[in-house]
Amino acid sequence: MNSFLQTDIEQWDDLLAEVRSQATAYLQNIESVPTSPQLQDFVSAELPAAGWGTAQALAFFRQHYQPWMVASAGPRYWGYVVGGTTPAAMAGDWLTSVFDANPQSLQGTGDRSAQLEVETIRSMRQLLGLPDTFTGGFVSGATMSIFTGLAVARQWAGVQMGQDIARKGLSVQPIVLAATPHSAVRKAMAMLGMGSNRLIKLRTLPDREAVDLEDLEEKLRQYQGQPIIVSTSAGTVNTVDFDDFLGVQRLRQQYPFWWHVDAAFGGFAACSPQYADRLRGWENADSITVDCHKWMNVPYDSAVIFTQRKHQHLQVQTFQNSNAPYLGDPDEDFSYLNFLPDNSRRLRALPAWFSLMAYGKAGFADRVEQSVRCAQRLGEALETSTDFRLVAPVRLNVVCFTLRQMPERAAEFLALLNQRGKVFITPTLLEGTFCLRAAFVNFRTTESHVDEALEELSCVLQVLNA
Numbered sequence: 041m042n043s044f045l046q047t048d049i050e051q052w053d054d055l056l057a058e059v060r061s062q063a064t065a066y067l068q069n070i071e072s073v074p075t076s077p078q079l080q081d082f083v084s085a086e087l088p089a090a091g092w093g094t095a096q097a098l099a100f101f102r103q104h105y106q107p108w109m110v111a112s113a114g115p116r117y118w119g120y121v122v123g124g125t126t127p128a129a130m131a132g133d134w135l136t137s138v139f140d141a142n143p144q145s146l147q148g149t150g151d152r153s154a155q156l157e158v159e160t161i162r163s164m165r166q167l168l169g170l171p172d173t174f175t176g177g178f179v180s181g182a183t184m185s186i187f188t189g190l191a192v193a194r195q196w197a198g199v200q201m202g203q204d205i206a207r208k209g210l211s212v213q214p215i216v217l218a219a220t221p222h223s224a225v226r227k228a229m230a231m232l233g234m235g236s237n238r239l240i241k242l243r244t245l246p247d248r249e250a251v252d253l254e255d256l257e258e259k260l261r262q263y264q265g266q267p268i269i270v271s272t273s274a275g276t277v278n279t280v281d282f283d284d285f286l287g288v289q290r291l292r293q294q295y296p297f298w299w300h301v302d303a304a305f306g307g308f309a310a311c312s313p314q315y316a317d318r319l320r321g322w323e324n325a326d327s328i329t330v331d332c333h334k335w336m337n338v339p340y341d342s343a344v345i346f347t348q349r350k351h352q353h354l355q356v357q358t359f360q361n362s363n364a365p366y367l368g369d370p371d372e373d374f375s376y377l378n379f380l381p382d383n384s385r386r387l388r389a390l391p392a393w394f395s396l397m398a399y400g401k402a403g404f405a406d407r408v409e410q411s412v413r414c415a416q417r418l419g420e421a422l423e424t425s426t427d428f429r430l431v432a433p434v435r436l437n438v439v440c441f442t443l444r445q446m447p448e449r450a451a452e453f454l455a456l457l458n459q460r461g462k463v464f465i466t467p468t469l470l471e472g473t474f475c476l477r478a479a480f481v482n483f484r485t486t487e488s489h490v491d492e493a494l495e496e497l498s499c500v501l502q503v504l505n506a
């Protein structure tokens with residue numbers, strides 16, 4: 041055995057203790073870690089001929105690469121939709137590596153960790169108030185979850201026309217309709233041979249990002265006879281708008297279509313009695329995407345695809361791994377190997393399971409409500425100030441705003457703000473207007489961080505005006 045590996049194994053306990061103290065030192069200090077890189081030069085190391093051993097690799101990492109890490113898991117990182125990692129999630133993540141399980145089959149011999157994944161999916165359904173008509177599994181992110189949902193939808197579309205797309209290839213092109221899709225929907229269409237340009241945009245309601253159901257009905261009528269996939273939103277990224285799922289469900293009783301819900305982060309509104317009504321009706325969808333590495337605050341990479349149990353045969357047709365024709369009842373012979381795009385994968389469910397058990401329903405309700413309170417506080421302060429204005433109403437946990445007096449300098453303002461490293465915010469375009477967009481999904485963020493950020497915004501404005 042390689043001598044460095046031999047030494048590492050002997051010193052395993054000490055190495056983990058060192059990692060632990062390095063990690064806790066970082067986490068205890070995370071509030072003062074900059075939210076943007078403060079370094080200029082990246083240090084490269086050649087692949088060592090003889091190896092370094094873990095202790096030296098750790099020392100090198102701490103010296104050269106840890107300073108490269110920004111506080112994206114901290115309380116004032118509000119760009120994109122970046123979550124965080126709670127203690128429970130980290131415990132689960134660490135143990136995922138310790139056991140290095142590869143969850144596949146429920147009935148097979150050997151690794152039975154898939155049972156834990158099925159159990160975690162059950163708890164996720166309970167958290168989100170979804171019925172047990174859904175089965176599900178873990179994938180690496182919402183993009184892959186959408187990919188999986190649309191792949192099964194594509195198989196369904198083929199079957200409507202008497203075609204088996206998984207086996208014979210893409211002989212049927214489904215019509216895909218969506219009002220305000222995340223870019224990941226088009227990416228999934230591209231990967232699936234469905235053509236990202238073929239997405240047909242539906243009209244939205246006035247001053248909203250939610251679908252205009254009249255337009256949806258018109259399109260459903262127009263394309264009647266062709267297989268149709270409707271992708272709806274539970275939380276658009278800019279204004280966290282929700283489509284009217286009860287309305288979509290009413291249309292589905294009249295017209296056949298595959299119904300997907302992209303609830304990457306907005307699905308967690310279901311955790312709070314105050315906001316759960318926005319999701320009413322979503323339980324009738326065929327497939328649902330939920331990200332765990334956003335509002336659930338488990339580390340990357342983790343998301344769930346839920347699909348209705350009645351479509352399990354379509355899902356197995358789509359992701360069947362063996363070349364043998366599909367045999368048997370998927371319920372009796374269930375294996376994630378034939379259910380999701382990955383073959384081998386880590387036990388992604390574990391960080392989520394720890395979080396669910398550690399914090400329970402109340403913990404997630406609290407998380408959601410705290411994030412929304414922060415967004416509301418920021419929104420109210422900006423709207424009443426003379427320097428800023430909201431570009432859209434604060435519907436849930438995202439705030440879109442710009443400079444009231446000199447909107448033409450908003451990009452310059454944002455660059456300066458981000459460079460200073462106290463708050464991180466990303467830009468977006470809203471109806472053609474450049475704006476700053478702050479998203480609240482991190483468990484650490486409280487109202488006092490919002491107040492600190494408001495001071496920082498004023499400072500940056502002074503610097504800009506100076």
Ligand SMILES: *Cc1c(COP(=O)(O)O)cnc(C)c1O
Nearest residue numbers: 181182183184222224304305331
């Ligand atoms: C983040 C997000 C996605 C893409 O998710 P990834 O986890 O980055 O793959 C898709 N849809 C919505 C609404 C999102 O917020």
